[in-house]
Amino acid sequence: RSITIKEEEDLSRQMMVAIYKYYDIIDDPMVNKYVNNIGNRILATLPQQPFRYHFHVINDDVYNAFATPAGHIFVYTGLIDAMDEEEELAGIIGHEIAHVYCRHISQQIERQKKMGWASLAGLAAGILLGVGGAGEAAQAVTMGSQAATQSAALAYSRDNEMQADQFGVKFITGAGYSAEGLLKILKKIRGKTWFGSDQIPTYLKTHPAVEDRIAFIGSWIESYHATAKPIALVKEDNFNRVHTRVETQYGDEETVMSRLQADVERHPGDPLAHYRYGLI
Numbered sequence: 001r002s003i004t005i006k007e008e009e010d011l012s013r014q015m016m017v018a019i020y021k022y023y024d025i026i027d028d029p030m031v032n033k034y035v036n037n038i039g040n041r042i043l044a045t046l047p048q049q050p051f052r053y054h055f056h057v058i059n060d061d062v063y064n065a066f067a068t069p070a071g072h073i074f075v076y077t078g079l080i081d082a083m084d085e086e087e088e089l090a091g092i093i094g095h096e097i098a099h100v101y102c103r104h105i106s107q108q109i110e111r112q113k114k115m116g117w118a119s120l121a122g123l124a125a126g127i128l129l130g131v132g133g134a135g136e137a138a139q140a141v142t143m144g145s146q147a148a149t150q151s152a153a154l155a156y157s158r159d160n161e162m163q164a165d166q167f168g169v170k171f172i173t174g175a176g177y178s179a180e181g182l183l184k185i186l187k188k189i190r191g192k193t194w195f196g197s198d199q200i201p202t203y204l205k206t207h208p209a210v211e212d213r214i215a216f217i218g219s220w221i222e223s224y225h226a227t228a229k230p231i232a233l234v235k236e237d238n239f240n241r242v243h244t245r246v247e248t249q250y251g252d253e254e255t256v257m258s259r260l261q262a263d264v265e266r267h268p269g270d271p272l273a274h275y276r277y278g279l280i
Contacts, residue, residue, distance in 0.1 A: 165182070
């Protein structure tokens with residue numbers, strides 16, 4: 001069973017205090033409105049929910065996304081920067097919504113209630129923000145040796161991930177997206193591991209079984225020919241504008257400048273390439 005809705009909301013509030021203390025949450029109307037519009041479009045396909053969902057962006061150059069109890073969903077700028085189209089972002093958001101919808105986090109936390117709420121909030125925030133040494137902030141949030149020994153208990157299981165993909169695919173296709181976006185971004189996350197163990201994305205530490213997930217979504221697309229009709233109100237320009245803003249305002253300046261300069265040299269006739277390079 002899960003903790004109650006009220007307990008879930010109380011824990012979420014405590015976790016948000018820790019998250020805002022240790023992480024740089026973007027206060028950017030353009031980016032926030034865009035991410036919330038996608039989230040709310042997907043939520044419109046769900047039955048009535050017991051709490052309100054909120055969508056946030058963390059300014060951190062890593063591949064990660066997570067959901068807290070009671071519907072706070074976070075995507076990192078590093079993951080958005082790796083995307084090429086809106087369907088990838090919708091796929092990630094849909095998957096995180098599904099974790100909240102299935103109450104996976106609260107089910108895991110129910111098993112750890114003996115730890116006490118204060119320790120539990122710190123532990124849960126630490127796990128979701130980055131299990132297995134994702135920097136000083138995550139280590140500071142994950143309080144004490146007791147929390148360290150319990151950390152594995154709050155990582156999603158393979159079954160959790162597969163169920164979240166099953167519901168996530170249903171939600172995003174119901175909103176008019178195809179499942180291709182989720183498949184593409186999972187392959188990019190997997191590809192990041194090719195650079196060595198120290199480059200393993202934080203996302204893979206809390207969202208295991210990526211190979212199984214890629215196989216499942218790929219076979220689902222083949223079986224159901226999951227190509228959705230384009231959404232009338234969503235334009236590629238919207239994604240490009242927000243992606244450009246995330247890239248140039250929040251990315252690593254030296255890395256982004258080098259990449260955008262190369263884009264200009266490869267595509268000298270592309271106004272957007274010149275615009276992005278001009279911004280950085």
